[in-house]
Amino acid sequence: NGIEGNLSLSSGVYSFTRVTTGGTVEVNRPTPILTDAMKNNRDDIVVIWIGQNDNTNDATEIIRLEKLMIDYLTSYNKQYLILGLSSSSKEYRTPMEQQFKREFGRRFINTREYLSKYGLDDSGITPTEQDLTDMALGKVPTSLRIDSVHFNTAGYTVLANLVNKRLVEFGMI
Numbered sequence: 001n002g003i004e005g006n007l008s009l010s011s012g013v014y015s016f017t018r019v020t021t022g023g024t025v026e027v028n029r030p031t032p033i034l035t036d037a038m039k040n041n042r043d044d045i046v047v048i049w050i051g052q053n054d055n056t057n058d059a060t061e062i063i064r065l066e067k068l069m070i071d072y073l074t075s076y077n078k079q080y081l082i083l084g085l086s087s088s089s090k091e092y093r094t095p096m097e098q099q100f101k102r103e104f105g106r107r108f109i110n111t112r113e114y115l116s117k118y119g120l121d122d123s124g125i126t127p128t129e130q131d132l133t134d135m136a137l138g139k140v141p142t143s144l145r146i147d148s149v150h151f152n153t154a155g156y157t158v159l160a161n162l163v164n165k166r167l168v169e170f171g172m173i
Helices: 036-040 059-072 090-107 111-123 129-136 153-169
Strands: 005-010 013-018 046-048 080-083
Touching: 046 059, 059 080, 059 090, 080 090, 080 153, 090 111, 111 129, 111 153
Parallel strands: 046 080
Antiparallel strands: 005 013
């Protein structure tokens, strides 16, 4: 509603603090929050990775949201990559991943598939028995995660290197 401020997160609760003092402003739902980055970096390289923490399992809906983000970019030669969902197994994720690949082609990075096949080798980690079980199911190995969704430092490092390679491939960097 035109009020500038800072968005913060504490104990799982988001808070908005105005930059300047003022009276209460009613905000109807849903009202988008436009961040400084959204307004000032619309021509930059954008890496989009959404759809997992809210348990969204509908590829069509995730693709719709990703396309809205891509459409928001201003440059003629839009520079973006789409990262795939990384949780669950090959059997569960393959239908969704096929939708992403059809929609975005090489701009789609199949995060789950790459990390399940090459992540440990790229990070120099010797697989544990659990890792071998995970990999046989097409899951990101436990040694690259801190929970069922989020990576540890080794997992994020492998992913960052993969993103870098794809950005170079597309001539974005």
